[in-house]
Amino acid sequence: MSSLHKSRIADFQDVLKEPTIALEKLRELSFSGIPCEGGLRCLCWKILLNYLPLERSSWTSILAKQRELYSQFLREMIIQPGIAKANMGVSREDVTFEDHPLNPNPDSRWNTYFRDNEVLLQIDKDVRRLYPDISFFQRATEYPCLLILDPQNEFETLRKRVEQTTLKSQTVARNRSGVTNMSSPHKSSAPAPLSEYEVPPSGCEAHWEVVERILFIYAKLNPGIAYVQGMNEIVGPLYYTFATDPDSEWKEHAEADTFFCFTNLMAEIRDNFIKSLDDSQCGITYKMEKVYSTLKDKDMELYLKLQEQNIKPQFFAFRWLMLLLSQEFLLPDVIRIWDSLFADDNRFDFLLLVCCAMLILIREQLLEGDFTTNMRLLQDYPITDVCQILQKAKELQDSK
Structure with a gap:
């Protein structure tokens, strides 16, 4: 060192x-x-x-309170005794009308359960393929959720719910067709069949299952937005950072801590995930156009070239901005970029400058390339030295 x-x-x-x-x-x-x-990064x-x-002085009490609150969320939103009893073959006499799967009341517990399963199927499909270039998310966590896995409980894990349901995952796809592909060429975008994933032995959980639970709880607590494809790419680097903390005491609570940090981060960027806000001043379309207006101010020649080729920011900046560049670089580089993003007081203004810097750093290639070549460059960004990108973004920020 x-x-x-x-x-x-x-x-x-x-x-x-x-x-x-x-x-x-x-x-x-x-x-x-x-x-x-x-554990400096985790704490920062x-x-x-x-x-x-x-x-x-308030850290100990706040952490204890928040972690207990998360346990309460698990008990209330995943463990559902009435449904569990029916699933476990409890006699008809013990199942009330309110517990019955055919209860027409839209507020019945079973109706909620079926709606939850639709969201859960989309989450499950996305988290199983999280960062396929590393094995971390497929490995078993040292700290599985004992509340869920306790054999004394008659409850099913989220993985079991997915395996048992017959709903079609296509019915819940939430990505915005026609705008851009949410997956980068750097990553494998095609989900493998469930049978191709190694299932941890009884009493164990893979890290992707923990991420699945975090997203499911978030969706339950935020029904107005629920789950939208791409949220998995936001929670992934957070969870990886906390779950690899060298301090075992912090690492043990990675799930709860990730949930609250993810919730706070989503409070800042959730408008990106709400389609009805796309064209508002807080929506993703406005931010994409801001990348181009910034580029116009910093490099008119490059801006005019992209305009001339009709390369719209939707073709590449949608994914860059919405997923905080988590699909454009390998995980360690994403984490390094996020250090700077989280540190900036106007963090998402700085993200716009990072995107603009990415364009300027490949300006010569873009100026020489035709439409097809340039689209390939922007969809599979070539520069891997993220410090160079961040340095250029800082120069753009200081020049303002």
């Missing part, structure tokens, strides 16, 4: 040990990348995403 890296770690530790965290100093340090040693992200307050 270089002396410079040791010095950076010491700088973070100095800031984080203060009774009240100096947020501006933490942002300044984090913008240039957070060291992964000692939790502060930058407003999960942990700046007063250190």
